[in-house]
Amino acid sequence: MTRITIADLPDLGCRSFVHDGEPCFVVMKDGQAYAYKNSCPHLGVELEWEDGKFLDFEGVLIQCAMHGALFLIESGECVSGPCLGQSLQALEARVDNGQLVIASDAG
Numbered sequence: 001m002t003r004i005t006i007a008d009l010p011d012l013g014c015r016s017f018v019h020d021g022e023p024c025f026v027v028m029k030d031g032q033a034y035a036y037k038n039s040c041p042h043l044g045v046e047l048e049w050e051d052g053k054f055l056d057f058e059g060v061l062i063q064c065a066m067h068g069a070l071f072l073i074e075s076g077e078c079v080s081g082p083c084l085g086q087s088l089q090a091l092e093a094r095v096d097n098g099q100l101v102i103a104s105d106a107g
């Protein structure tokens with residue numbers, strides 16, 4: 001199980017972390033936390049252009065720094081770019097007392 005503090009993240013704030021040995025990240029939006037594996041469906045590379053920077057210039061979509069694919073924050077669906085129609089892999093997570101809690105695949 002992985003626990004990540006998110007209570008200090010502002011709206012549209014992002015944080016990268018490692019879960020089960022894999023890079024992941026969380027985005028806060030409208031009081032909800034959206035967590036994904038940090039892997040672009042296009043080439044499997046990590047998305048951010050700088051630590052903790054996952055959103056596009058306007059701060060409305062997740063953007064891959066490699067070729068600029070854009071993903072919806074709420075669903076991870078790619079809406080522009082070379083992996084159009086594919087999606088980021090969402091993590092099953094819950095929020096507990098200001099922390100994001102993700103169960104391990106192994107249980």
Ligand code: FES
Nearest residue numbers: 040042064067069
């Ligand atoms: S690797 Fe992400 S858009 Fe190409």
